[in-house]
Amino acid sequence: MAPFMSSRYALRSIVRRARHASERKAFFCTETPALFPHPVSMVNGASRGLGLALTEKLLTKHPDSPVVATCRNPDSAAGLSALKERFPSQLTVLRLDVTMEDTMEAVAKEISSKYGRLDMLVSTSGILHIPDQMEPEPKLVNVDPKNLMLAYRVNAVGPILVAKHMMPLLKTGLGQGTGREVAVVANITCKMASLRDNLLGGWYAYRASKASLNQFTKTLSVECQRRKDPVICVVIHPGVVDTELSKPYQRDIPPEKLFTPETSAEKLMDILDSLTPEDTGKFFSYTKQEIPW
Structure with a gap:
């Protein structure tokens, strides 16, 4: 030629x-004819425990900034209903089921039409046990394929699909007004997902699904860096939080290592507010110390 x-x-x-x-x-x-003038945050899995506490922290610490709280059954989420009464204009409660992608699309459309932007996405949803149906597996003989797939769908696939549908809004928001000037995707993981830290074994489904979430988040961070998208992507271990998820397994946890949801949420807020682009792709503990993959 x-x-x-x-x-x-x-x-x-x-x-x-x-x-x-x-x-x-x-x-x-x-x-979205106009962008909302203040940063917008979204907490996925906000009906109780850590997600609910984090939602309240965001509402009280940043009173000018809207918060979108999502969960599977908003009508039965008493804690969110109480927060909605206290913060009627600041809080939006929407239905999102991490096993149903159409609910993620609906949430993205709602945020787009109402605010036109998103500046932080925190996914706290996760599953460890279901009474009379699913328990952590202490031995290989206890591994059940149905439970493995359920844990994978809820703990790994769900959060990355949520990030997929919220990414255009995050790239629009850019974190403007937050002090860090980049958006954030933070997925709540656990120290048990670390391959190097796995010295006790057991808990096959939970360990593996959270390790998959870590890999998904790390991969997303690499893609954002290559595309020069201004989005920080991290995974955070919140410590052992006194919730329904951990309650049956708290016996050997020292009291000083068992956090209330409010205490853990405060520690998470300290990390989220201090993130910089150099932190993207990292696996943090609640102290902001890095955990080996």
Whole structure:
């Protein structure tokens, strides 16, 4: 191909990409005519425990910033209903089931139409046991394929799909007004997901599904860096929190290592508010010390 023809085709390609980008931007703007002037946060899995406590911390610590709280059954979420009465204009409660992708799409559309942006996404949803149905596996003989797949769907697949649907809003929000000027995706994991830290074995489904969540989040951080998307992606171990998830297994936990949801939420807030782009792709403890993968 002649040099001038190569240049002409290159020019056409640039014009075509610019036109498509303009069309995509115009379409988005028709859906969201104006961006909300303050940062918007979303807590997935906010009906109780750590998610509920974190939602309250966000509402009280950043009173000008809206919070979107999602859970599987909002109608039965008494804690969220109480928060909604206290913060009627600041808090939005929406249904999101981490095993149903259409509910994630609906939440993204609602946030887009109401705020036009998202600046932080924290996924706290997770499953460890279900009474009379699912228990952690102390030995290989206890491993059940149905429970393995359920844990994987809820603990790993669900949060990364939520991030998938919220990413356009996060890239729009850019974290403007937060002091860090980049958006954040923070997935709540556990120290048990660390391969190097696994010295006791057992708990196959929970360990493996949370390790998968770690890998998903790390991979997302690499993609955002390569695309130069201003989004920090981290996983955080909140410590052992006194919730229904951990209650049957707290016997050997020293009292000083068993946190109330409020204490753990405060520690998480300290980390979230201090994140910088250099932190992306990291696995943090509640002290912000890095945990080996």
